[in-house]
Amino acid sequence: DVKVTQSSRYLVKRTGEKVFLECVQDMDHENMFWYRQDPGLGLRLIYFSYDVKMKEKGDIPEGYSVSREKKERFSLILESASTNQTSMYLCASSPGALNTEAFFGQGTRLTVV
């Protein structure tokens, strides 16, 4: 059974904290993605990676960075959390081919207070 696992289901952090969201996949996928989902705005791509140590900005990268030191792990970092980063964060992975489905983690509901 394929699996994408996000480290936390719910997280509450204070403004200004550095926040790490971890995502691990066990399918040997090349591609990994971080999205945020907000009401009325749909899924928006923050960053993605198509190989170890490779990263590309998505549509809303400001305030975020990522790390992919190993193929199975893709971390999203909020350098200094702000209240407007309160959101649902979803990690996904997919094989290298463009026409294959993406597999999603269960999501992390982050609240920044």
Added chain:
Amino acid sequence: ILNVEQSPQSLHVQEGDSTNFTCSFPSSNFYALHWYRWETAKSPEALFVMTLNGDEKKKGRISATLNTKEGYSYLYIKGSQPEDSATYLCAYNAGNNRKLIWGLGTSLAVNP
């Protein structure tokens, strides 16, 4: 800016009704069209990935069609059941681009 539009935004049907929704996407530079189902408190799950114009795919009571020349895809659910209640998302993949462009989804509620 590439745009993927889904309609309707939400839908309420009775158990046993058949229903369908639309996904519109840019017809130029098309590579693939994805459909996902996202149930509350769960992860989005892929239903179909479609690449060929005129393609039709089926999974149980759910089927989808694809028209890449005019830039639309239909998702059909035959004999809706309460467990079909979910948000249905489509996503478009342009050529040589690993990113998916997502629609806002159609929220389906099936009343028993």
